[in-house]
Amino acid sequence: MKNHLSRRDFLKRATLSAAGLWAAPYVTSGLRAAAGPGDMLMHASIGTSGMASSDIEAITRGGRAHLVAVADVDLTKAQALKKAFPDVRIYQDWRELLDREKSLHSVNVTVPDHMHAPIAMAAMQLGRHVYCQKPLTHDVYEARRLTEFARENKLVTQMGIQIHSSGTYREAVRIIQDGAIGKVKEVHTWSNKTWGDPSPRPERADPVPADFNWDAWLGTAAVRPFIGDGYYHPGNWRKRLDFGTGTFGDMGCHIYDPVFKALELTAPISLRSEGPAPNEWNWGVNARIEYVFPGTDFTEAGTVKVTWYDGNQRPPKEVQPDLGGERLPGQGSLFIGTKGVMMLPHIARAQLFPEKDFENWQRPRVTENDHWQQFVEACRGNGKTAASFDYSGPLTEAILLGSVATRFPSATMQWNAKNLKFTNLPDANQYIRRQYRKGWDVRGLS
Numbered sequence: 001m002k003n004h005l006s007r008r009d010f011l012k013r014a015t016l017s018a019a020g021l022w023a024a025p026y027v028t029s030g031l032r033a034a035a036g037p038g039d040m041l042m043h044a045s046i047g048t049s050g051m052a053s054s055d056i057e058a059i060t061r062g063g064r065a066h067l068v069a070v071a072d073v074d075l076t077k078a079q080a081l082k083k084a085f086p087d088v089r090i091y092q093d094w095r096e097l098l099d100r101e102k103s104l105h106s107v108n109v110t111v112p113d114h115m116h117a118p119i120a121m122a123a124m125q126l127g128r129h130v131y132c133q134k135p136l137t138h139d140v141y142e143a144r145r146l147t148e149f150a151r152e153n154k155l156v157t158q159m160g161i162q163i164h165s166s167g168t169y170r171e172a173v174r175i176i177q178d179g180a181i182g183k184v185k186e187v188h189t190w191s192n193k194t195w196g197d198p199s200p201r202p203e204r205a206d207p208v209p210a211d212f213n214w215d216a217w218l219g220t221a222a223v224r225p226f227i228g229d230g231y232y233h234p235g236n237w238r239k240r241l242d243f244g245t246g247t248f249g250d251m252g253c254h255i256y257d258p259v260f261k262a263l264e265l266t267a268p269i270s271l272r273s274e275g276p277a278p279n280e281w282n283w284g285v286n287a288r289i290e291y292v293f294p295g296t297d298f299t300e301a302g303t304v305k306v307t308w309y310d311g312n313q314r315p316p317k318e319v320q321p322d323l324g325g326e327r328l329p330g331q332g333s334l335f336i337g338t339k340g341v342m343m344l345p346h347i348a349r350a351q352l353f354p355e356k357d358f359e360n361w362q363r364p365r366v367t368e369n370d371h372w373q374q375f376v377e378a379c380r381g382n383g384k385t386a387a388s389f390d391y392s393g394p395l396t397e398a399i400l401l402g403s404v405a406t407r408f409p410s411a412t413m414q415w416n417a418k419n420l421k422f423t424n425l426p427d428a429n430q431y432i433r434r435q436y437r438k439g440w441d442v443r444g445l446s
Helices: 007-018 051-060 075-083 094-100 113-125 140-152 167-177 214-218 246-255 257-263 371-379 389-405 426-431
Strands: 041-046 065-071 089-091 106-109 129-132 157-159 184-191 270-273 288-294 303-310 331-337 341-345 351-353 413-416
Touching: 041 051, 041 094, 051 065, 051 106, 051 371, 065 075, 065 094, 075 089, 089 094, 094 113, 106 113, 106 371, 113 129, 113 140, 129 371, 140 389, 157 371, 157 389, 167 257, 167 341, 184 246, 184 257, 246 257, 246 303, 246 331, 246 389, 257 331, 257 389, 270 389, 288 389, 389 413, 389 426
Parallel strands: 041 065, 041 106, 065 089, 106 129, 129 157, 184 303
Antiparallel strands: 184 331, 270 288, 270 413, 288 303, 331 341, 341 351
């Protein structure tokens, strides 16, 4: 017997969801499946290939988490897991998995960005602990709601910014907070990735591959024809407005992470994009987004500017340290302090400049943590996660605001974090929260 829905059953389930009959119930104290310190964690993965494969391997490698089931709209990719996990149950619809697998303690959500929030929220409403890939959500409102729900229901959560737990980033945070370069005046962050596309969407409809459920892949997004040649699946969805979040959404949660942690940043006051706007279908490339955040104990003034660059954009020459003729790394950050500059490549150890001023400087000692096993142990009642939604939710909100700003080039946008609104540009508020397609409603989000 196949563990996935027929198209008829799938459409029936979607209809029930639209009528509000499928939506997962809110968690109650009797519903949560709790794992104790000595228990095996019963785990499921939503997604099976690419980063999902890495998440599955990393969560199960300690021998304290058992992969019970997986869901993937592409059954060809899901079947490949049978070699390593011969007993795993495979579903094509994540909703059916959550309905049927009553023994689960936790899930990881490792699918295209637009489905992070619906799946994570539905799982949490059933009391499941959630490991969710970055960015936490596709939209700002979703990040706020997931953060609030996880906190209110005391669920274990972790966002997939695994370098957060590495010695490399932990050391960088310590360097800044120990005051090695003094108070931070400004920060510049960048990525050479180009998850955007200035061209229009092809006007064609290609055959849907066998064992691939295109309607389920679309999920909350509006119906449209399938386009092959990798235009959407499996990887280029990151370029598309309705499914990904561009280079900034993809890499910003990684590269802004040590900036947020080291400076203890909160929500931005304002932001401004000086790069190209997206077109009707796709994110732009070569972004430059300037944020102004409230100052903290680790910054020089009452506010601090953090600027993002991607594609072939880079920080101005006047703030770059002397690298002896070498170029800046392809991805990283520059922390400009009152006593020096810290360059933090993504991913390598921090360097301090000017080098002569730090000849006798001693690096702080930090530990290396396993981001995935930290989640497993927290689910089993041992310790806490480092990037719970209480931390990664606000980080994601800030990153996604930058994506909104790219739609309004050269406009300084004032942000009211409490009310999730731009106060001086009402037209931008339509991009804080999107409407889900009928049949894909999730209580608490749509």
